[in-house]
Amino acid sequence: MSAQHCDTLLHAGIVLTQNEKREVLHNAGIAITAGKIDAVGDWDAISKEFSAKDERDLQNCLVLPGLINCHTHNSMTAFRGLADDLPLMDWLENHIWPMEKKLDAEIIQYAGAIGCGEMIRTGTTCFCDMYLHEDVTAKLAQGTGMRAVLGEGLLGFPTRRYSNLNEALDLIESLHLRNKKYGTRVTTCVAPHAVYTTNLELLEKSFALAEELDIPWTVHLAETTEESARSEEMFGCRPVEYLHRAGCLSPRSVLVHCVDLTEEEQDCIAESGASVVHNPRSNMKLASGISPVAGLLERDVNVCLGTDGAASNNGLNIFREMKAAALLQKVSTQDPTVCPAQTVLDMATRNAAKALGQADLGSIAPKNIADIIALDLDEPALCPVYTPASHIVYAAGGQEVCFSMVAGEVIYSNGVYTHFEIEELRECSRRIADWVRAEKVRSQTGA
Ligand SMILES: [Zn+2]
Structure with missing residues (x-):
């Protein structure tokens, strides 16, 4: 019997499938056709069953599903290191928002390219973004080969992108329609900024739009105790209750941060079926607090x-x-068994796919989309290997990623981005730095 033709055949040393049983395969093959996985299994069997012109030798690699970053403001790379070591509201109101007001599509594009370059280099194949000019980010994601779920940030006051709520909702609908030309690779979400920067009408109508378009609805929620106090002052209740009353908690809801939660609020989120996006390093840097992830997982x-x-x-x-x-939950609960490596790896793969309503991502299984990365096991930091999931969570730093594909298309291989030149990123970086310097001079001189 002759072998069945497929587009690409991966020959992997170890595969962390992240499937239902969390199977780990050694000396395994993955057959891919038209961006989807045909089969995964023992190399001898797969290589007999399938043949491909494009056969990749990843025998020295640890192969796993592409990682999913469920909350970014991608083009904020423009402000990396611009203002650090400040409280959230001071940082936002006095440093970030004044610069963001001046951002234009050109800077969004330069900074977004750097963000995509960094994510690809460190094994992320899909990101969920909340920011400005998401039409530009859509083109960028497509141009770099990444998968993206994009939400124009919604605020309860006029911005340079819209002057009222109806215009803002129209903008999202038109982005949703325009993203259809990118197929399933670049999609849309609805992204109100937070309860304290919006209003009840915006939350309700934006949620109704997400229902109508059948796309995720994501919001910053309960990031700090200060936010909770502000919510009580503005609405007479804490943020989770406010969203619950507004009818905005459901499996469609992707709740970002969830740091300041009571036990009852954790129950409420669990009952609603909403997903939570944990951002431990941002929460630590801004001293926002520690999300009760262990309690949420228990529920x-x-x-x-x-x-x-x-x-x-x-x-x-x-x-x-x-x-x-992993480390933050262990130290906050004083229990080293909390948040084990496999649980944390699930968060960055399977759970993320579920949150974004794309269950055919996040695991290497037949019929799933072929978003796959590989780490070089010759890197000393990964030697030797006993438990692959442990290496991914505790030992790897991202620089070991040597191969990345999205929908079966290779977007990075051994130091080379296949969709753009590294020199383009250097040029983007120069242009952003020039713009930030010029804007700072302008604001200092009042010009
Ligand atoms: Zn955020």
Whole structure:
């Protein structure tokens, strides 16, 4: 019997499938056709069953599903290291928002390219973004080969992108329609900024739009005790109750941060079926507090991971986030068995796929989409290997990623981005730095 033709055949040393049984395969093959996984299994069987012109030797590699960053402000790479070591509201109101007001599509593009470059380099294949000019970010994601779920940030006051709520909702709908040309690779979400920067009408109508378009609805929630106090002052209740009353908690809801939660609020989130995006390094840097992730997991809440923007992290590297998530829960509960490596790896893969409503991502299984990365096991930091999931969470730093594919298309291989030149990123970096310097001079001189 002749072998069945497929587009690409991966020959992997170790595969962390992240499937239902969390199977780990040694000397394994993955057959891929039209961006989807045909089969995964023992190399001898797979190589007999399938043949491909494009056969990749990843025998010295640890192969796993591409990592998913469930909360970014991708183009905030423009402000990386611009203002550090400040409280959240001071940082936002006096440093970030004044600069963001001046951001234009050109700077969003330069900074976004750097963000995508960093994410690809460190094994992220998909990101969920909340920011400005998401039409530009859509083109960028497509141009770099990444998968993205993009939400234009919604605020309860006029911005340079819209002057009222109806215009803002129209903008999201038109972005949703325009993203259809990118197929399933670049999609849309609805992204109100937070309860304290919006209003009830915006929350309700934006949630109704997410229902109508059948896309995720994501919001910053309960990030600090200060936010809770502000919510009580403005609405007479804490943020989770406010969203619950507004009818905005459901499996469609992707709740970012969830640091300041009572036991009852954790129950409420669990009952609603909403997902939580934990951003441990941003929360630590801004001293926002520690999200009760262990308690949420006990209640079977779908917890995933995000980096937040590169201004509050200061990176977009999910490997660092995985390690921080595990360590932070252990030290806060004083229990080293909390948040084990496999649980944390699930957050960055399977759970994230579920949160974004894309269950065919996040695991290497037949019929799933072929978003796959590989880490070089010749890296001394990964030697020797006993438990692959432990290496991913505790030992790897992201620089070991040597191969990345999205929908079966290779986007990074051994130091080379296949969709753009590294020199383009250097040029982007120069242009951003020039712009920031010029804006700072302008604001100092009042010009
Ligand atoms: Zn954020």
